[in-house]
Amino acid sequence: MSWGSISIALLTSLSSAASLFMVAAGLTLIFGAMRVINLAHGSLYMYGAFAVATIVGAASGERFWFAVALAPLGVAAVGVLIEVTVMRRVYRRDHLVQLLSTYGISLIMADIALSLWGGSPRSVSAPAILAGAITIAGHTFPEYELFLIGVGLAVGLALWLLLARTPLGWRIRASVEDAELLSVQGTNVRLLYTAVFGLGALLAGIGGALITPVQGVDLGMGDSIIVAAFIVAVIGGLGSIAGAALGALIIAVFEMVGTLWLPSWAPASLYIAMIVVLALKPWGLLGVKDNS
Amino acid sequence: MTVPWGGELAEEPVGDNSRGHSAAESEWVSPRGRRQQIAWLIVLVVLLLLGGRTLGVTNVEILIDSMQFAVFACATNLVIGYGGLVSFGQAVFYGIGAYTIGLTWMHMRLDFWIAFGAAPIVAGIAALLVGLIVLRTRGLYFALLTLAFAQLCYTVTLLQTGFTNGSTGIFGSLIPSLLVNPRNAYYFVFGISAVALLAMWFVIRSPFGLTLKAIRENRGRAEAIGINVFRHQLAAFVISGFFCGLAGGLFVIYDNATYPHLLDWITSGFPVFMLVIGGMALFLGPALGALVYTVAYTEISQRTQQWELIFGIVLVIVALFAPEGLGGLVAARTGRRRSWHALLRVARDRYDVLRGDRV
Numbered sequence: 001m002s003w004g005s006i007s008i009a010l011l012t013s014l015s016s017a018a019s020l021f022m023v024a025a026g027l028t029l030i031f032g033a034m035r036v037i038n039l040a041h042g043s044l045y046m047y048g049a050f051a052v053a054t055i056v057g058a059a060s061g062e063r064f065w066f067a068v069a070l071a072p073l074g075v076a077a078v079g080v081l082i083e084v085t086v087m088r089r090v091y092r093r094d095h096l097v098q099l100l101s102t103y104g105i106s107l108i109m110a111d112i113a114l115s116l117w118g119g120s121p122r123s124v125s126a127p128a129i130l131a132g133a134i135t136i137a138g139h140t141f142p143e144y145e146l147f148l149i150g151v152g153l154a155v156g157l158a159l160w161l162l163l164a165r166t167p168l169g170w171r172i173r174a175s176v177e178d179a180e181l182l183s184v185q186g187t188n189v190r191l192l193y194t195a196v197f198g199l200g201a202l203l204a205g206i207g208g209a210l211i212t213p214v215q216g217v218d219l220g221m222g223d224s225i226i227v228a229a230f231i232v233a234v235i236g237g238l239g240s241i242a243g244a245a246l247g248a249l250i251i252a253v254f255e256m257v258g259t260l261w262l263p264s265w266a267p268a269s270l271y272i273a274m275i276v277v278l279a280l281k282p283w284g285l286l287g288v289k290d291n292s
Numbered sequence: 293m294t295v296p297w298g299g300e301l302a303e304e305p306v307g308d309n310s311r312g313h314s315a316a317e318s319e320w321v322s323p324r325g326r327r328q329q330i331a332w333l334i335v336l337v338v339l340l341l342l343g344g345r346t347l348g349v350t351n352v353e354i355l356i357d358s359m360q361f362a363v364f365a366c367a368t369n370l371v372i373g374y375g376g377l378v379s380f381g382q383a384v385f386y387g388i389g390a391y392t393i394g395l396t397w398m399h400m401r402l403d404f405w406i407a408f409g410a411a412p413i414v415a416g417i418a419a420l421l422v423g424l425i426v427l428r429t430r431g432l433y434f435a436l437l438t439l440a441f442a443q444l445c446y447t448v449t450l451l452q453t454g455f456t457n458g459s460t461g462i463f464g465s466l467i468p469s470l471l472v473n474p475r476n477a478y479y480f481v482f483g484i485s486a487v488a489l490l491a492m493w494f495v496i497r498s499p500f501g502l503t504l505k506a507i508r509e510n511r512g513r514a515e516a517i518g519i520n521v522f523r524h525q526l527a528a529f530v531i532s533g534f535f536c537g538l539a540g541g542l543f544v545i546y547d548n549a550t551y552p553h554l555l556d557w558i559t560s561g562f563p564v565f566m567l568v569i570g571g572m573a574l575f576l577g578p579a580l581g582a583l584v585y586t587v588a589y590t591e592i593s594q595r596t597q598q599w600e601l602i603f604g605i606v607l608v609i610v611a612l613f614a615p616e617g618l619g620g621l622v623a624a625r626t627g628r629r630r631s632w633h634a635l636l637r638v639a640r641d642r643y644d645v646l647r648g649d650r651v
Contacts, residue, residue, distance in 0.1 A: 037432055076366065089612055093376050095432050100568055106606030227443055227557070234436050241487040250333035262449050271444035275425065276435050 004137030009256050011136075015145035017252035018152025019211050023225055024232035024244040025159060026203030031176055032239030033196045039102040040082065042226030043109035045277045048075045048208025050113060051121040056212075064127040064213075072205030079201020083194050092194070104139035105127045106222070113219055114285070144213050151210060153205070159241055172196055172272050231274045237287020246285060301482030337486070350388040350517040352474050359485040360542035361566060366492055366533030368563035374496055375528045375570030376508030377427075380560045381438030384422065384445050385415040385533040385557030389540025391449070394462035394550035404468050408541045415537020416530050421530035427522060434604070439557045446556035447454035461551035466544055477545050484542060486537055493575055496532060504528050569610060581617065 029039050051071035056063050082105060090098045114242040126144040127129070133140040171192055174182045183189045205223075215221070232251050236243025254273045258266035283289050344352060370384045389411040396402035396410070426437045444479025449456045456462070471477045495501055507514040507521050515521055545552060553559060562585070563578065593599045610617065 037436070086608060086612065093615070094434060096372070096564070096568065097611045097615050099378065099380070099435065100565070104607030104611065108609065109604075111598055111601035111604065120522050133509075169543040227439075230436055231440065233432065233504045234440075237433065265448075267451065268444055268447045271440045271447065274440045275437065275444065278423045278429055278433060278440075282433060 001014050001111040001163035002137060004139040007136050008139045008141050009260065010224035011141050011145065011149070011254040013252035014249075015148045015152075015214075016255070017248040018149045018209055019214070020225075020232050021248035022155055022203050022210075022229060024229040024236075024248055025095060025155070025241055026200035026207070027229050028222065028236070028241060028244045029159070029203070030197055030200040030231070030238055032241075033172055034087070034193055036087065036091060036098045037095075037102065037230075038087075038104040038197075038200070038240075039099060039226065040109060041045035041200070041204050041229065042222035042224075043106045043113070044075050044204035044222075045208035045211075045225050046113060046217075046219070047078060047109070048072055048205035049212050050117050050122075050208075050214045051075065051219060052209045053124050053217045055118070056124050057288060060135075062125070067210045072202050072211040075205025075208070076198045076202040079196055079204075080198045082201075087197060088190065106226075110222070117219075119219060121216045121218035123216050124212035126269060130213075148214070149212060151206075155206065156241070156245055163241065168195070194262050228270060231270055235274055235277045236286055237284030238286070240284070240286040243286035245282055301342070319440055320435040325644075332433040340482060344475055344482065347386045349474050352478050354586055354590055356478055356481050356546050358583045359481050360539050360546055361562065361586060362579035363485050363488050363542060365563040365566040365570070365582045366489055366575070367532045369567045369572050370492060370495070370532040370535070371530055373567060373578075374501065374504050374508065375525055375532075377525065377529075378431075378435045379426075379438040379562065380435050380537050380557055380563075381422070381426070381440075381442040382532065382563055383442050383555050384438075385419050386417050386543070386559065387445060387550075388447070389415045389537030390455070390544050390554050391462075391540075392537070393466060393541055393544045395456065397464065397466050398457070398462050404471075405467065408544075412534045412537040415540065418447065419530045419533020419536075420526070423444075423526045423533075427525050427529065439560065441487065442555060442557040442560045446552055447557035449552040449555055456552070459552060461549055463549045466548055466550075471545055472548075481542050481545055484538070488538055489576075489579065492531075492535060496575065500524070500527065510635035511544035543582035549627035565607065567617070568590035568615065569606075569617050573616055574608060577617055 009126050023041065023045050026044075027038060030036065030038055030041075030059060048071050052064075052067040054069035055070060086101055087103060090101050113161065126142070129145050130144040132143045134143060134146065135141075159166075161169075171182065171187050174185075174187075175189055175192055176195075179189050182192075208221075211221075232247035233244055234247070235250060236245070236247030251270060251273060254269050255266060258269035262269075277285065281287075329382055331549030340355070343355060347355070364382070371377050371379050371382065392411040392414045393404065393407040396407045397404070422438075422441055426434060426441065429437050444472035451457055452458070465472075468514065469479075471480060496504075499580035503514070503519055503524055507519065507524060511521060540554065543554065563582075566585050568581070569584055570579065574580075589599070589603075592602055596602070
């Protein structure tokens, strides 16, 4: 194997890690603050992708940037709606209630998506400025996927800045520690939770919107990303953004290695990675023990 | 008898055995209530026995489907309801039960009855191996790890096309000609399901079942009094896996085929919905949920394409407003009166104590 093909394989796994990270970061952010697992997170991702495909339509990439800016905001609005109607009622309930109600939401969203957009898959082409490809030692790599890696890094950095350096960030971190004390201090925790859920949905929307030029847009894409995003978040440790980044890298590299050497087992490698990590570290790589 | 705050509890009316029973109140059934339950059960069994002869073939098949789901849901409830461990991976053992029959038929043309007997045992062994790993985690991590196992088994079954026939599944005359007739299959599935449910009932009534409930209620305290929590939960997981495997075998009788999706996390979700819809606090709640689910699915999917939308809305409403399920609603109607009595009793106790202080 040449250096060229190895670096292409590495870049490919980095770009898939970037998009996995954006979805898993939203999931783990929501879990970190409110202790709920949102099974409808994949549906939000799918809505982001379909929104872009609808706005771009037949305009062949001209309106791509406009769509990418608008779609995640729409998804965040859907997330806020879900939080206000259902999620805020299940935060203090047991896991079973949380899993069932979010599963119910994902079924509802799937059916609405079917009637809004129909069952046929769509495709979106990359904007002209990123439509080219770079060449490394005779192998080509699409520019758009380089852009995706950059966005993944930027989103990670922005999240870190938000959580570590802003008033909203310290409130979110404080709500993880002691929500009651935070509300005594004068913060509207209810509103804060709505904001966090909206932010998580926004991240799913960004992930879905940006993946459109790389893969087809179809109704099943939410289901396939949600399991992968869980695995990423769980491997890294639920609630840890850095863990989500680490988990995304591990899974992407695992998948690449699997695809290169054991193609027929590659899809199973994801689950094997998770089972191995959890068997050794039951709270994930960067997670903290949670007795709830 | 004196108590720290100076009241005289000896003046309590003797013979009021409700004191101290509050935690177990929901479990306790009066002899009259027990007789009523048994009477209803006999009526149900007689109706089901008559149903196999009088109902149309479509309805007989719906009932076969409900009964195999009832075994699956009650077996899952051993882990979720009684063990307090939310598993989203019981389909692993359901699917293994079905594939034990499918694969031994496909590769060895093994006799159905031997394979059917082996199915729950193979599933139980699988549950032992999986349980050794998944029971190291708790709470949501447990739910997600069991989910990962379901997806792993599904993916492997899908990919190893040569061994498992992949996504097409295994078709053919897997079951003996005797069971191809739906009415014969009905009575066979009914008999096996009844025995399985009775066996599970004895399990949860046994000292082992009570210990399991104690662990669910307070894990720390159970550990402190010397109960080996891991071993009890593992045993519950294996017993549940055994009966899930049996249900998988019954599915093969119902459908005469096996598919990879029998092992995935969506299928793992079915018994979870059923036990929540039916109510996991009652032993037969999950079985009721299985019947409601199967009938509702058949009726609604015939009339509209929007089955998922309706099902999703029902799930959200049940989860938000009636997490005890239909069985819980029935129990709440009789239970509320009892809790009013308990409240009155507490008020009377307090009053007596206060009066004792003043005198």
